Amino acid sequence: MLWKALISLGGSEGMMTPRETIKNAMDFRPVDAIPWSESFYVETINRFFSEGLPAHEITVIDWRLEGYTLLNWPTFLGFDPYSYFGCLDLFRCVVPIDLGPLPRFKQRKVGENSKYDEFIMESGARARRFKKGTRATTWYAMPQFSSFPVTDKNSWVQYKKRLNPEDPRRYPLDWDKDAYFEVFERYHEGPTTLSMTGFYGFGAELMGIPNFNLAFYRDPELIADMLSFWEYFTMESTREAVEALKDRIDMVFWWEDMAERHGPNISPKLYREFLLPHYKRVTAFFNKNNIHRIMMDSDGNTMPILDLVIEAGITGQWPLEVNSGMDVRTLRKRYGKKLFLAGNLDKREIAKGGEPMQQEIESKLPLMKETGGYIAGLDHLVHVEFTLEKFGEYANYLRKRLTVE
Numbered sequence: 001m002l003w004k005a006l007i008s009l010g011g012s013e014g015m016m017t018p019r020e021t022i023k024n025a026m027d028f029r030p031v032d033a034i035p036w037s038e039s040f041y042v043e044t045i046n047r048f049f050s051e052g053l054p055a056h057e058i059t060v061i062d063w064r065l066e067g068y069t070l071l072n073w074p075t076f077l078g079f080d081p082y083s084y085f086g087c088l089d090l091f092r093c094v095v096p097i098d099l100g101p102l103p104r105f106k107q108r109k110v111g112e113n114s115k116y117d118e119f120i121m122e123s124g125a126r127a128r129r130f131k132k133g134t135r136a137t138t139w140y141a142m143p144q145f146s147s148f149p150v151t152d153k154n155s156w157v158q159y160k161k162r163l164n165p166e167d168p169r170r171y172p173l174d175w176d177k178d179a180y181f182e183v184f185e186r187y188h189e190g191p192t193t194l195s196m197t198g199f200y201g202f203g204a205e206l207m208g209i210p211n212f213n214l215a216f217y218r219d220p221e222l223i224a225d226m227l228s229f230w231e232y233f234t235m236e237s238t239r240e241a242v243e244a245l246k247d248r249i250d251m252v253f254w255w256e257d258m259a260e261r262h263g264p265n266i267s268p269k270l271y272r273e274f275l276l277p278h279y280k281r282v283t284a285f286f287n288k289n290n291i292h293r294i295m296m297d298s299d300g301n302t303m304p305i306l307d308l309v310i311e312a313g314i315t316g317q318w319p320l321e322v323n324s325g326m327d328v329r330t331l332r333k334r335y336g337k338k339l340f341l342a343g344n345l346d347k348r349e350i351a352k353g354g355e356p357m358q359q360e361i362e363s364k365l366p367l368m369k370e371t372g373g374y375i376a377g378l379d380h381l382v383h384v385e386f387t388l389e390k391f392g393e394y395a396n397y398l399r400k401r402l403t404v405e
Helices: 018-026 042-050 081-085 153-160 177-186 199-207 209-218 220-248 268-288 303-311 328-338 354-371 388-401
Strands: 059-065 072-079 108-112 116-120 126-130 144-147 192-197 251-255 294-298 316-319 340-342
Touching (some): 192 199, 192 220, 268 303, 303 328, 328 340
Parallel strands (some): 192 251, 251 294
Antiparallel strands (some): 059 072, 126 144
């Protein structure tokens, strides 16, 4: 396979390791090559298997205790397409804190019809998904939510009981500061990452976007209490790990999804009034512990609020969807080194292969190599319309173009 490219764990002599490269890129420092990162839908990998991707070469197996016994047993942990294609996984070495509700809501099927199965999800929301076999893919679609766990002050008070930052279950059974310090110190395959949910994403997941947005006007006291609590919860849940690992944590990945194709879901006025103070205090907490690279994950067009996002202490954004009007060339001209950029290669053009794929890369990569502060990749996940052949062609072409002279 021409596109196969295993990532070196330590880098060649005189060359930067993948971790050094991506840290330098996020800091606008010199790199040997532009780092390249992707994320894959599971069903995309399934399609690739059906088209010839060798499962045995990307299967990840490691020792784990078998069930509740003391038996160490080889266990299937998933698939690693990243090393195979030569791109980085931003989440291979993460701070293992559980920032969800504890206890979880028991996920279970509660209804069905000829087209959908309906579930209570672990977050407490109720949602439909397509029945298996009713379409080519089951998971390559957003769930259709029918209800959410927080609707008013009383339901929020009840939900908060599941968000105790001091619950010992938030840290894994193998949590040991010194051991994790050593792991994070020695890791070289990419960045070490603390992943969490931001202030808009938190509210939207618990109330649904329409209800959350309306509550800013109809019940601002509820919104203020939710956001204040989420600030407290975020800092106190992560405090032990953040203060132990400090700058061994290379980046914070802050999931938000606060915009659609035509603009943000929240106005600059509401962002400044309700969200900005909380962002600032949390980013100050990270900065105090020498964690300065903070990437926001938001789909859609965030341009109208990006000045505020930067003021909040966020230093980078992914995926920069082309279909929403995001463009690394415009962003670099407007923000310079205030914001590192990740993604923005139009997945629609890349999936075509050939000349359209090459033109999309050549229209953006040269400027990004010149200005720095860029992580190459698609403008969202590798979707199921990609064939193995076209993704391999893209991987092979892009890797040859990443070297910085």
